[in-house]
Amino acid sequence: MAEAHSQEEPSHYNTTAIRVAEQLHEARVQNLRNLRKAQEAAGQAVGPEQLFPAFNRAGLGVALEYERMGHQPVSAGLTARSVELGVRFEHLGLTLGSVLHGVDLKGELTEELVAFIRDALLERKVIFFRDQHLSEDEQVAFGRRFGELDAFPFAKSGDNPYIVEISHDENHPGTENGWHTDVTWMEQPSLGSIAQCVQTPPIGGDTLFSDSHACLLGMPAGLFEQIEHLHGINDYRIFLTTRSPGGLPEELVSSIKAQIPFGVAHPLVRTHPETGKAGLYIHGGFLRHDSLYDSRSGEALDPGESKALVRELLTQHSRPEYQCRFHWEPGSVAFWDNRAVQHYATSDYFPHPRLLRRVTVSGDKPFYDPSIPLRTAD
Numbered sequence: 325m326a327e328a329h330s331q332e333e334p335s336h337y338n339t340t341a342i343r344v345a346e347q348l349h350e351a352r353v354q355n356l357r358n359l360r361k362a363q364e365a366a367g368q369a370v371g372p373e374q375l376f377p378a379f380n381r382a383g384l385g386v387a388l389e390y391e392r393m394g395h396q397p398v399s400a401g402l403t404a405r406s407v408e409l410g411v412r413f414e415h416l417g418l419t420l421g422s423v424l425h426g427v428d429l430k431g432e433l434t435e436e437l438v439a440f441i442r443d444a445l446l447e448r449k450v451i452f453f454r455d456q457h458l459s460e461d462e463q464v465a466f467g468r469r470f471g472e473l474d475a476f477p478f479a480k481s482g483d484n485p486y487i488v489e490i491s492h493d494e495n496h497p498g499t500e501n502g503w504h505t506d507v508t509w510m511e512q513p514s515l516g517s518i519a520q521c522v523q524t525p526p527i528g529g530d531t532l533f534s535d536s537h538a539c540l541l542g543m544p545a546g547l548f549e550q551i552e553h554l555h556g557i558n559d560y561r562i563f564l565t566t567r568s569p570g571g572l573p574e575e576l577v578s579s580i581k582a583q584i585p586f587g588v589a590h591p592l593v594r595t596h597p598e599t600g601k602a603g604l605y606i607h608g609g610f611l612r613h614d615s616l617y618d619s620r621s622g623e624a625l626d627p628g629e630s631k632a633l634v635r636e637l638l639t640q641h642s643r644p645e646y647q648c649r650f651h652w653e654p655g656s657v658a659f660w661d662n663r664a665v666q667h668y669a670t671s672d673y674f675p676h677p678r679l680l681r682r683v684t685v686s687g688d689k690p691f692y693d694p695s696i697p698l699r700t701a702d
């Protein structure tokens with residue numbers, strides 16, 4: 325027979341703590357009631373802004389993005405289409421990241437299925453498929469269903485020139501472990517990237533994705549107003565210096581710069597061209613940290629101020645609230661929207677090898693449209 329749980333008399337401290345907790349709870353409930361009454365009288369509803377603490381807005385960013393999604397991970401329309409197509413969603417985060425089960429990317433990709441995948445990408449920002457094992461040509465053909473592809477000039481390509489190999493081993497530790505969105509050094513950075521895992525380390529090697537829209541909505545108060553109209557200069561210097569030990573011949577560097585636009589300006593706040601949502605758009609490796617300027621007046625920020633602001637912005641995506649994490653297996657495919665997420669490949673598996681093959685779908689020139697409200701409710 326189970327013994328009755330014996331409850332000791334609370335100590336003096338605990339008696340006080342329990343009484344204080346009850347008093348505080350009562351006072352907070354009353355506060356919220358008063359707030360609701362006051363807001364109702366003013367014809368307003370108590371929104372998440374009043375419920376989250378002002379000094380820690382990460383949860384608020386996710387809540388506001390979820391509100392904009394209609395408080396559902398995918399729309400009713402997309403859910404209905406998934407049922408018709410026999411696709412099951414496994415959501416990894418509230419506002420981003422879903423594994424799509426029941427899709428064979430080697431099989432017949434009807435227009436209907438491709439349109440569904442594209443809409444799933446727009447709603448979920450990054451989508452995943454398991455056990456695909458595409459050949460390079462099949463991966464390229466899949467990418468082409470979503471637009472033109474960009475070849476990548478600064479890393480080893482696969483047998484198919486549109487494949488870039490992201491390969492690490494005991495001589496080449498993982499270096500993609502900083503929050504970034506792909507190829508911001510291009511005038512028209514890629515719409516999305518499609519990576520397939522070929523080889524995984526025995527442990528680790530996950531990739532994290534962070535919601536750029538939620539991140540913008542959850543910024544510390546005042547930061548958005550500070551950066552709303554700022555642009556910065558991005559360049560591919562990093563590929564010509566740190567990634568080329570021993571340096572490169574001057575003539576080669578000059579010739580590359582003459583052929584591929586060098587030093588392109590992009591907004592820090594980018595409007596997604598398809599969903600209309602604004603997001604924080606930054607790549608700390610390519611952005612010149614001292615290069616921020618006001619796009620309306622053309623006036624440059626003081627270099628110190630510019631650097632301090634960039635430093636602050638580079639920490640925004642790192643809040644776990646905005647993220648989902650994907651564990652790769654050979655044959656896993658990730659398709660992320662570079663206009664809606666940042667990603668970070670953990671470098672936690674050295675000296676083991678890890679190999680991904682990536683294609684990038686061509687995108688368009690980033691812009692910011694201040695006339696589109698940040699929130700549905702605005």
Ligand code: SIN
Binds near residue numbers: 517519667682
């Ligand atoms: C990248 O595209 O930055 C690399 C992604 C990864 O290696 O997981």
